[in-house]
Amino acid sequence: MMLVSKICAAILLAVLRLGAGLLPLKVYQKLDKWSQRGDLKAAEKQTINKRRKRVDLFMSVFLCFGAGLLLSTCFIHMIPEVRDSFDKVIKSGQYPALEQFPFPEAIVVLGFFAVYLFEELGELLMGHGEKKKKKKKANAAGSPTVNGQSPVKMVTSDSEDDRHKLTIITVPKEDIGTRRVTEEGTDNDSDDSSHHGHNHHGHSHGPPPILSDLEERSVAAAIRGFLLVFALSFHSIFEGMAIGLQPTLKDIWFLFAAVTVHELAIMFCIGMEMLASHIRVGIYIAYMVTLGLITPIGVAIGIFVTEYFQDPTPSHTLTIGILQGVAAGTLLYVTFLEVLERERRKSGNGLIKLLSVFVGFVLLSSLEALGGHGEPTTDHQTQTTVGLSFVLQPVTTPRYTFYSPKA
Structure with missing residues (x-):
């Protein structure tokens, strides 16, 4: 019993x-x-x-x-x-x-x-500590980072004709580190096109994206x-x-x-x-x-x-x-x-x-x-x-x- x-x-x-x-x-x-x-x-x-x-x-x-x-x-x-x-x-x-x-x-x-x-x-x-450093650097620079580099390039121009040459890529905060970032230019100028093409190549072949904040938590x-x-x-x-x-x-x-x-x-x-x-x-x-x-x-x-x-x-x-x-x-x-x-x-x-x-x-x-x-x-x-x-x-x-x- x-x-x-x-x-x-x-x-x-x-x-x-x-x-x-x-x-x-x-x-x-x-x-x-x-x-x-x-x-x-x-x-x-x-x-x-x-x-x-x-x-x-x-x-x-x-x-x-x-x-x-x-x-x-x-x-x-x-x-x-x-x-x-x-x-x-x-x-x-x-x-x-x-x-x-x-x-x-x-x-x-x-x-x-x-x-x-x-x-x-x-x-x-x-790699938690390293990611924190990258985020701090990004905040200090005024832009987020992906793979240690800034995916947002701010270009200013006073000319009305130059506005079509601007390429501004915005990445939501929750998406930083969760997807690859590419830049696609809208101007056919050779200098700008080569510049954008270079950036696209750099992001496509960079290191793997870091974990998102949610994944890290x-x-x-x-x-x-x-x-x-x-x-x-x-x-x-x-x-x-x-x-x-x-x-x-x-x-x-x-x-x-x-x-x-x-x-x-x-x-x-x-x-x-x-x-x-x-x-x-x-x-x-x-x-x-x-x-x-x-x-x-x-x-x-x-x-x-x-x-x-x-x-x-x-x-x-x-x-x-x-x-x-x-x-x-x-x-x-x-x-x-x-x-x-x-x-x-x-x-x-x-x-x-x-x-x-x-x-x-x-x-x-x-x-x-x-x-x-x-x-x-x-x-x-x-x-x-x-x-x-x-x-x-x-x-x-x-x-x-x-x-x-x-x-």
Whole structure:
């Protein structure tokens, strides 16, 4: 009966997580359509702008709410677990050097910098920095650039007869770098014709066009999405393992309910965040499927280790603590340098955004305080360590709950 309940919980969790992850795709499409839709009278700019402002506010509220959830996940849940892991290792006496330095906090910060470095390297490989320089030079010169050269040549003339000799090529901002540019003259004069022919030849045989701004944002969003999926996958596996390691039916379904509330809210908000960053739909679906299946995999691991493995070693506990610390640092980066930084740059509704972050933080922190991630019969961090098969007996303290093996 216990095994069947755990399997049912894993399957149900997979379905719910996948649904919550894919729901933003439909919601985002509906919101976008609603923001641009209107009858003949409502097609005026004023009405459309009001609708778009409402959509922007709705998106900002949800994204800030999600940032609050991530903030709570990092500071109230994951970082204390990292400290708990290191405390257990220190008490074992096998790594005395860990007492000499605040390693848990340092590992979280290293995780933050690792993600920062990874994203910067990704943008560097895309040539992001070079494209920015070209755009700055183009703006300084007063004309856009294609392949490092200006496709617009402004020629002035006071003569009425010379106007037919002018060739002015305009390239929309959104098209810069997405198509090749040619110049076709309208004058049959030999000098002008040869000049235009030369320019045409130069553009036809130049280097490949650079990525458009939208394509660049899409690639950057895919990189950030990968980092976020990477971080949340660690955390989700641990939570799934906690469910798989529960000793009673009551514990299984209580923890399942708490984890579900937590995971579904985060999946939905993360989905809205990814779509707002212009990620490609195919990549988005792949990420959501991955996240949807991760926690059930953790449940399966929890079931497996309770059947086949023995007491965890300090090395196992230390490894889990390090991985959790890196994951926490990743969530810090996403929360502060991605979501909150972008929302703060937007003008207006600052207090509403702040309230949304606060509500998300308080909601998840309240679940944590009520025992959402740890029942009296389980230690989340210890039981998610590979190799644990003991049922642990709680030893309660006023603030935290520690555990010792049953006699």
